[in-house]
Every structure is written in structure tokens, then in C-alpha cells.
Amino acid sequence: MMPPGMMPPGMMGAPPGMMPPGMMGGPPPGMMPRGPPRGPPPGMMGGPPGMMGGPPGMRGGPMAPGMPPPNMPPPGMGGMGHGGQAPKPPKAQKDPMEEKSRKWKVLQNKRYGDKRKFGFVDTYKEDMPPEHVRKIIRDHGDMSSKKFRHDKRVYLGALKYVPHAVFKLLENMPMPWEQVRNVKVLYHITGAISFVNEIPWVIEPVYIAQWGTMWIMMRREKRDRRHFKRMRFPPFDDEEPPLDYGDNILDVEPLEAITMELDPEDDESVFEWFYDHKPLQYSKFVNGPSYRRWRLNVPIMSTLYRLANQLQSDLLDPNYFHLFERKSFFTAKALNMAIPGGPKFEPLYRDMDVDEEDWNEFNDINKIIIRHQIRTEYKVQFPFLYNSRPRSVHLMPYHHPPLYYIKADDPDLPAFYFDPVINPISAFRTNAAN
16 A cells, blocks of 8 residues: 555656656557547538638638638539538449440350460360260260250250251262261260361362263263162161161271273373362462362363363353343342243242233323233343333343354364364355355
């Protein structure tokens, strides 16, 4: 116990107005310093009424009496909300379609982008060995198993693309002069669908010449074959499971390709590559692996024309195709007519009705008398003359210069050969006329 009026030990000797030793430099922990406050209390504006501090970076100063403070609405204008706070500006409403579009782009960039985490970039799709897709198809032979019940939506969605898959399969079918053709396949990992992922580009003259030689070889086969076996369609019954490729077809040696023996001298320009798959792909005659553009020289073109002779038409006279070519068909469709012996089209304009046609100067009974019906050929050939309202019609030439070309059967004949079937103009008749 200390006597009354005595200070505790350690706090002796502090003069009046001074803090005791040990408490110099600040208040005890948890205590606020004593003295005038350094700022306005919470919820109060800084400075007395009518006096506002300046904006940040500017020195505050007194304002003229009666003037509204800066950034404040003038008297009489409502600018303060409840509680003396300014109302928040309304948020701009985002378009939901733009938000969906943004999310879709982000999702697709994550799914199909090449960039990966940690700076690692890998190839998007690796070519898998053919055994992989064969195993998938073999495992999915019996689709009634319960383990495939979760993939039903995938299989149902793939049905829409089955016609395209069949089209790509038929499009890339190997030709008769090819023993085997290997193609790239794009397939789904669930075995729902697979596509042949190639386009069979060809060079037109080469392709026609190849089929011209096939025509000759098929005629020879038909002439020499003794026994025929007709194929029964459909080859598989409804209840019969499809044959597995790996068990039944993979190990079977394919039949030999059908090729015609070419002459090393006469067919020298095409002898080396004629039956190759995509011939001349890496030569100077083709633009490259894309196989889009080609330019063949005269010896190659002449040899190809001779090999394709069986498939070339003897009809070179354009007058033979009078009213049976594109422009005539376009005109017939526009006039809603059918050329006799030609194709029939859906009408291009459906507002044409002969019974509802008005009287005009062309069909007035007092001006023209039609004793017989105008033929369809006349209306198509002269659309502006024989039709009241021609629309989207095409004009075609009425006649081409006559062509007296006669195809030579003997390839050894010269290019300009006067065929004896052409009636010559006798020299004595021309002299007599002169």
C-alpha cells in the first residue's frame, strides 16, 4: 500500500504538464491520441457551412456567400438523394445477344485455339494409325449393349450426316485402273460416323483418256469371258451382321488393276505416269500438291486425245444442238414451257396465266387472227416476238456456220484429209460458170 498522494514507482519526477516516463512518444496501445481532431467526423462535410475545400491538388479557400459549392447543383435543383448522398447513375443494360456471342467466342477459342497453358503449343490433330478406327468400328458392332446408352444423342445427331458420308465414300471409290487406294478418314471417337477426308481432284483430259482405255478393256473382257455371275442386291440381308473389315477383307489380296498395255513409242509422252494416282502431281505441268491448275504440252494432249477417242463425240456441229442447249432451257423455264422431248422445269414466274391475260394490241381479235396454235419451239426461239410478257429470257443464235468435218478412222491419215464422202465441186463446172 502506498501512502495517499504518492505516485507509483517508475512515475516519479515528471514535472507538471509532462507525461510520465515510459509514456513518451504516443498513447498506450489501443488508445486514441488526445488533441484536436485532424478531419471532420464521419458523415460531415469538411469545413464549416459555406466553406468547401478545393478539388484535389488545389488549395482550399473561402467562397463568396450565397454561391453554390463546385460540382453541386444550384439551389432549387434536386441533386441530393436520401441521406444527403448523390444518386448513382443508371447502369447501361448489356445486350444479351452480345454477351452470348462473347461467351461463344471465348469457348471456341479455348476449344480450337492452338495456344495452351504454360506456353506449350501442340498440333491440333494427330494422324492416327488405321487400326484405331478399325478397333472402334469393331467394338461398336453390337449397339444394343448398355455401355453405349450414354452416347445415344451422338448417334442420333450423326444420322443427319450419313448421306454426306456415303457421298464421300462413293466419291473416293478406287478406279478400275487402281488396285488399292489409301485415303484419309475423319472419324468420331464414339464410332458414330466417319468421313473420307479427301477430294479426288483429276486432270480432265487424263481422266477421260483413262476411262477411254477402260472402255476398250471392258469390251475385250465382255468378248472373251465365258462365265458370268450376276450380283444379287442387296448383298447383305437385314438380319445379317456386316462383315468385319479386319477379319474378312484386310488379309485378302485385291484383284489386279485393269490396265491397257501402252506402246512405249507411240504413247511415250504418257507411258510412265498414265495410270498413277494423281499423275503429274509433282511435275512442272501441275501447280503442286493442291492439284488445282494444270498445263499440258502438245504431245501429251495429242496422245490423250487419241486414247480417249472411244469416248469423244462425233457430233461437233453446234447446229445439231439447236433448241437443246443451256440458253434454250433457261428461256423455256422463264416462259413456263417445255420443249418437246426436253426437260420440264418448275415455273420461274408463277403469276403467268393465259386465261387471265388482258386484251392488248397483240391479241386483239380485230387485229390478228391465229388459225393454228403457235408452236413452243417458236416461242422459245423468238421469245420477244411470240410472247406477250417475256421475262428473264435468253437470246440464242438461230444458225451457226455449217461444219463439214468428218472424223477419220485411220490415225495414220494426215490432219487435213479430204474425205471421199464429201461431194467435190468439179473443176469444169467452176470454169464453165466463170
